[in-house]
Amino acid sequence: MDTEVLMKLNNVTKSYVMGEVTVEALKETTLDIYSGELLVILGPSGSGKSTLLNIIGGMDKPSSGEIIFKDRNLSKASDHELTLFRRNEIGFVFQFYNLISDLTAGENVELAASLVKNPLTSQEVLTQVGLADRIDHFPSQLSGGEQQRISIARAMVKNPTLLLCDEPTGALDYQTGKTILGLLKKAQELMGRTIIIVTHNTAIGEIADRVVRMRSGSIAEISLNESPVPPERIEW
């Protein structure tokens, strides 16, 4: 694993005003994200893991603190700058895939590719996720696992620096879930991607290089995993 810091979060907080109550979703959090690592953020519901992921991915702005990405301070970025950041640096994979139902698998991937200057080819990424033969299928014609694989292909085609996955196996069965994790691991190992997976499933922590455990809006523990387990061998 490379030790170069890709992103630095310094004392980042996030609070939401909900009616008359202010909810502190993320308390002062400091975290370094290393280039090329597979980081798993673990925590129960409401622990602030998704908030953290959203802030890392430029989907949300912190209430205070600093986010440095490749020497750029993202905490002061405008909406437009954040859009460009997401466009050029980030690939997202969601629990519910969020594919465009009126585009075929291939077109969903191409749509993302059309946003960046030097994308990979959709054929290439679809082959990598093993769905080259499903290129002309609509999401409604694909299983959940297949849809998630398309979603990964869509994220990867932009050749992003960071691949962010929010409960990527949450809606999938055990076996399919493991296949998806295998794909993500492959993306890290073969293509050198930095991957962050947010999940409540502790077993997934075993495949990570590092595991961040969150509780009540704070990082409770950061542990280094000396020997990550291959996804096909984990159990839950």
Next chain:
Amino acid sequence: MKVLTHRLWHTIKGSLGQFLGMAVIIAVGISLYIGITTAFFNLGQSQEAFYKDNNFADYYFYVVRAPESIIRQVEAVPGVTLVTGRIQKDIPVFKDNQERATVRLTSYPLPIENEVNSIQLLDGRLFSEYPADGGIEVLVDPGYFDANKLAFGDTINIVAENKKYPVKVVGTATGPEFTYIMKDASNMVPDYETFGIMMVPHNQSQELFNLPGQVNQVIVQLAPGADIDQAVKAIKDILAPYGNLASFPRKDQLSHAALDAELSGLDAISGFLPLIFLSIAAGIQFVILRRMIKTQRTQIGIMKAIGFDNRQIIFHFSSYAIMVCVVGATAGIVFGIFMASVFSDMYAMFFNLPQAIGGINYEVILYSLMLSLGVGVLAGFTASRPILSISPAESMRSLPPSKSSRSLLENLPGFWNKLSSSWKMAFRTISRNRLRLLLTMAGIVSAVALLIVSMFTNDAVDYMMDQHFNQESSYDYMLHFNQPVKESELLNISRLEGVELIEGIFSLPVRVHYNSRTSEDLLMGINPSNTLKHPAKENGVVIPVPDEGVIISRKSAERLGLKVGDAVQVETLLGMGQAHYADIKITAINYQLFGNESYVSLQQANKILNESNLLTGAVMKVDSVYASYIESELSDMTGINSIVSRQKERDNIMSLMDSMIYMVSTMIMFSVILGFVIIYNSVVMSFNERKRELASLLTIGFTRKEVSSIMWKETIPQAIPSILLGLPAGRLLAELYFGSVEFDMWYMPVIIYPSSYVLAALGGLVFVLLGQWVAGRGIQKLDIIELSKNMD
């Protein structure tokens, strides 16, 4: 059910824009229905009551002169129920201000009540047969009375049989044949200042016209179901020795024809106009409810799981549509009553009907309520049917992605493959929601078509004005002499300062015979070299008058089935001397818009009467600086029966056009509202349905502007073809409307200027842009964080 009521309020609040949009469409539909139907009912009832109370004639017979005793003979004809003999003549009036007017002097035997076409006193008192001061007492129509600022007791100077008589105005009155007062069909609108109705006791008119014991008109009422042809033939036979000048049924009576045309117009639009709005509202409600049920599937499942039954849930969802209709109908009724009163005021201005036209018609309001609730119930219950098939357990599972269907355009790979992903997405979304596509297109087409129809009235009047005042005739004054005069007499007039051009005319009333059928017509004799008055072709192009032959009127051509090349026989109906007969060949058909007459050369008109160089009138062009001088000089000439000023006619039309602007703007506003709501709903529905997808585009790096452009791409392929389709649809609607209205008296072509098409298309673009912009603002508020949350 308090909880469900609360839930309904929440749903309404959550979709307030759409809710109000639909309610506005319902309100427009209902207010149009109430406004137009109330006007139609009230005007129709007012007409019917007036006709009944005053024994409106079924048939008119004009003779030169006939003894009153023939009335008994006519009464004896089977099928005839009531007969009145009277004298009616158009005579000149010398006004105090040196101007001329014409009144249609009509006589009434006393007591009036049981006579055909009796009159109703509106103000003042009835005339006396033998006034104490020995003079003549008259009633006039209220339009003439007001326009000429008369007062009871005023004296008017009339000319009868070349003698001036002062007559005293003692009241105002109207009759069923005077609801719309125009001298003849050559006028576009009434001119109360220069033409009115004067009612006198029968004995006085006999004296005025030197017709003791005689009448010149016989008007009859026929029994319902009587053999009209038989009766008319029998009456004509009785009147034959007295010079039967003309005979026509009620439908050809000018005032009745105008009122009937208005009624049939109202009848036509009272149906289709509200129908367009209400059916589109029903369609939108259906689509919105269907979508609502689809997205709230889980909640419906939970409701079922808790124990609500299908009936309750269906009723709950249908209540949404019913609430839309209740709110829409309430607003519609309020606005409809206002509109009905505006219409009534307008009709009161147009037509002389003694009974109030206004008033709230509760029956119509009740119908409108039933109609709107019907729309709500129909849309609500049909849209709610899928609720039946939702099972509580299944509904908890998240839905698979919406099924996509391939667009028809994919059959054109050359075109399809060139499209970007966002265009492909737009086309597929459109073709997936076929019902919505159909509804949106129907809505836009209707809105644009209504824009065309709104503007077409303006174009038609503008065209008619141009045709009437510039193409077919361009004179400033038309004169009619008391008797035919020699052409040389025109010299006196042409010498007046300011007269630029004067051209003689000979108007000769005739009966056209063809294949044993007849049609009464007016032969207009003009010099082939004339420049101030012309017949015209169907397309408005003027036709030169031939030396020989006749350019037959459209009316006669239609009645007798005539075509160019046919030969007809004309019989003169001059009312004096023997009738003359002549055979003439048809050289063209005259589609002149107003006062559709047949044209011959001046020489030929004279030839028919075995005369030469005679004229009955003249048309003239004057220098406008001298107009009032010339008018007053002409007014002093006793040989002149009437003077028609075109400027006055034009002013009258223009003032009526002013009142039309409100109607046109209201219609334009309604069309734009319809178009706006359609687009707004379509965009909001599509947006709500695809919120997650659109938000996911934001996460992968699309800007909000780019996402917004995707929504635009979905609207454009629906909007542009619909706007274009709306243009011919508008023309079709205008044609259908004219087709449904009986305009026997006038020839009304459907004229829509290219500029109106352009304006309607622009109007279409405006409501599309507006609807899309307002609905598309949601994109700015799209929350991408929501994506990481659960599906429902």
